Each structure stands twice: as structure tokens, then as C-alpha cells.
Amino acid sequence: MRLATLNVNSVRKRVPHVCRFLQSAQPDLLFLQELKCKTEEFPAKEFAALGYQSHAVGQHGGRNGVAVLARIPFKVVAEGLPGEEEDTHARYIEVEAADARFAGIYLPNGNSGGAEGYAYKLRWMERLRTIAAERLDSFQPFAILGDFNVCPTALDLAPGSMPPTDALVRPETRAAFRALTHLGLTDAVRALHPGERLYTYWDYGPAFDTNRGLRIDHALLSPELAERLETADIDLGLRAMEQPSDHTAVTITLRQ
């Protein structure tokens, strides 16, 4: 089974990129983030033509938005992250497929909106930890894929590319990420590539050519799925295309 995640930075601008990725990587499930469109504007037909059914959670105002594309049967079980009723951001989708639960997330960046913007990010991470704990307590195979907006360690960003006060690397951010993984979730890319400098995001401009990037897109696996982990790879070709997203895709394969 193949699972993938990609922050598209506007899905309508990235239809060719997503289609190329679907055809080359052939994921069973692909989670998208930063749709930047309303639900009804999601280009479902283009993906259906390639054999992928989809479900989008869009948002008014051209911000956020998450979706799942699947070539296997799936059922959407959540379109938002529980814990804050007044939270209208489209940042969470959860599906049931292949006898497992998969969450696709777009975790808040946390650099805008001042202190409240960062506080929202930390609250969101705590809400995610709560949900992850519930899923793990029920012993259902579970994974979280998406744009976490967290560089977990110093190995996960180009040296000197960020001030230590940035919301992606702040100690409180990293502690919240560890609180999540310490529940018993495995960082798939890091598990198979220990010690390697790998990035999933490069700023627009010269950053990709000079490989000054960040590793902020992750796949976290419950023990049942981590035992089946076979490969975890980052698609550099997708980021090298014309008019790309500033992120690229992470793909993992599970045995069976």
C-alpha cells in the first residue's frame, strides 16, 4: 500500500503537478494541503479521470483547505479537528480505508497573528495529540500525514536558514511534536533515513537550487503500520517542475 502527502499551495494552480504525481507514484491515498479554494471549486474531475475519487474540505477566502484522493475505497470520518468548536480553519480530514484510519493535516504555521497566532498553533498540536492518543488507545492502525509546519530537529532545516525564534523550530514547537511522537508514533522518513539531511520544502527563489530547505511534511505511523513500513521517499522531480508548489510530496509504502 502506498500513502502520500503534498502541500500544493493552491490546488487549482497545481493540477498538472498532482496529475503527474498520481501517474508516477501511483499512491493508493494522497493527502493534499493548502487547497486555497472553496470546496465546490476543487478540481475533482481532473483527478477522477485518472481513477482517483476525492473528498475536499475547502475554505472561503483562499486559505488553508485539505483533501484526500484515493484509488481504493474510503470513508470520510472527520472534516475537522475536535477540541475547538469555533475553529473554522479547514486543516483536518480523517478517513477510514484498508482497515486503518488516516488523518491528513495542515498544521498552523504560527508565525502570523502575533502571540495569538502562535498560541493557536500550540493548541492545535495539543488537540492533535489528544486525538492521536485516542486512536492509539483503541489499537486501530493509524497514521497522520501532512504539512506539520515543524522541523523536528536541527537536522531538518538548512543550517542558518531560520532564526531560533521561528514558529517552525521554537523549543515549544519541537516539544509539542515530541509529545506527539512519544505517544508511540514513528516518523516514517526519519526511521528509514536516520542522520540524512532531507527536505520537503524550499522557498521560492534560489532555495531549491542551493538546497536550502526544510523538512516539515511528515508521515507519523502507529506501531501496527510502522511494522509494515517498507519505503519513505521525497519526490525531488515534482519540485523541479515549472511553476511548482514550494513543497514536494512524501510517499511511503507499507507491506501487504
Add this chain to the structure above:
DNA sequence: ATGGCTACAGCATGTAGA
């Protein structure tokens, strides 16, 4: 340390991204 990019809303720039 960030906006030198990019995208969006909506029509001039402001906000956000990371």
C-alpha cells in the same frame, strides 16, 4: 532575519506562507 517569491481577494495593496 526575511519577503528578494507566490497566491489570493478583488482591483490597490494587504495578508499569509515558512
